[in-house]
Amino acid sequence: MRWRGLQLRQESVVVGVVLLLAAAARLSSEAKLSQSYYSSTCPNVEALVRGVVTQKLQETFNAAPGTLRLFFHDCFVRGCDASVLISGPGDEHSAGADTTLSPDALDLITRAKAAVEASCANTVSCADILAIATRDVVSQAGGPLYPVELGRLDGKVGTRAVVKHSLPGPGNNLDQLNKLFATNGLTQTDMIALSGGHTIGVTHCDKFVRRLYPFKGAKPQYSPPMNLAFLRQMRGTCPLNYSPTTVAMLDTVTPLKFDNGYYQTLQQQKGLLSSDQVLFADRRSRSTVNYFAANQTAFFDAFVAAMAKLGRIGVKTGAAGEIRRVCTKVN
Numbered sequence: 001m002r003w004r005g006l007q008l009r010q011e012s013v014v015v016g017v018v019l020l021l022a023a024a025a026r027l028s029s030e031a032k033l034s035q036s037y038y039s040s041t042c043p044n045v046e047a048l049v050r051g052v053v054t055q056k057l058q059e060t061f062n063a064a065p066g067t068l069r070l071f072f073h074d075c076f077v078r079g080c081d082a083s084v085l086i087s088g089p090g091d092e093h094s095a096g097a098d099t100t101l102s103p104d105a106l107d108l109i110t111r112a113k114a115a116v117e118a119s120c121a122n123t124v125s126c127a128d129i130l131a132i133a134t135r136d137v138v139s140q141a142g143g144p145l146y147p148v149e150l151g152r153l154d155g156k157v158g159t160r161a162v163v164k165h166s167l168p169g170p171g172n173n174l175d176q177l178n179k180l181f182a183t184n185g186l187t188q189t190d191m192i193a194l195s196g197g198h199t200i201g202v203t204h205c206d207k208f209v210r211r212l213y214p215f216k217g218a219k220p221q222y223s224p225p226m227n228l229a230f231l232r233q234m235r236g237t238c239p240l241n242y243s244p245t246t247v248a249m250l251d252t253v254t255p256l257k258f259d260n261g262y263y264q265t266l267q268q269q270k271g272l273l274s275s276d277q278v279l280f281a282d283r284r285s286r287s288t289v290n291y292f293a294a295n296q297t298a299f300f301d302a303f304v305a306a307m308a309k310l311g312r313i314g315v316k317t318g319a320a321g322e323i324r325r326v327c328t329k330v331n
Helices: 002-031 045-059 063-076 096-100 103-119 126-140 174-182 188-200 228-237 261-267 274-281 283-294 296-310
Strands: 202-204 247-249
Touching: 045 063, 045 103, 045 126, 063 103, 063 126, 063 188, 063 296, 103 126, 174 188, 174 274, 188 261, 188 274, 188 283, 188 296, 261 274, 261 283, 274 283, 283 296
Parallel strands: none
Antiparallel strands: 202 247
16 A cells, blocks of 8 residues: 555656646747747848738738638647648648638738748748738738737648648537637637637638528538528528639628627627627627627737737747748748
8 A cells, every 4th residue: 555655646746747847848839939039130020021911912802811810720730830831742721621721811921931031031930920921911901910929930740630620610619619729728718809800701601501591401400590681691692502612701790891890790690600600699608799899999909819829829949840941841
């Protein structure tokens, strides 16, 4: 018994040490991020990226929601390491929800990388360029201008196999959403705030068509209520023989402006995705939706805080990463 007790205490010590080392590693990776990371090596990096963003948004607004979505998908799959940009056999953006990532967003990052490389060769990671560009599209679309922590390295691997189980689905309920976000260190409030990025987003018909029509033999699943007049309108946008390229705005109030109109859309029961409308339908999250719908400043503050936490997920440092010369392929 004495030996067993000693053994258990030793095992407890080992587990404690492992947990402390894991926590230290996590804090270490976060500590390497700094708003002034490139102050001496590439002091004009943010201005360079901002210039490219401004030019691209003048060409097409699609790059704004596309870049924000690109950053979210990157961070939720293998961490914020620009692995979503890698192009090749088995790459991430050839799988699941990543197949609809915006070509305009990808082009924006490619251009921004080229501009930065011309001024500061082999210095700034694609992951950091994506983080800066995301902040700038949000700001230039009317959202908050917030500081960005920098110092990420680019990942050396991109695998399509992990995409499906790493990203939220359009039919997720609140429990499923909370569980997925919690695995990335994000709270329910963070999740609702980040969902507000849909204020400038679009979605394809196949992501919500089951909310518009009853399908014979389809597996029954919960679908939050939808405004009847809006449902009829969306049946016109997405008929049963809809085109796979047809899209609809996720914010029916101010779809081309980053504001709190998304939450007002949910209050009106005009959320297209079940995973959006459930935030208002479920009483556990409704009060936050109502709060953000009434107070844009509160939404912006929560969004900025959540984006900072999002940007720290799975940061690559040391030998685990590199600074890619071209964002679409490892060195």
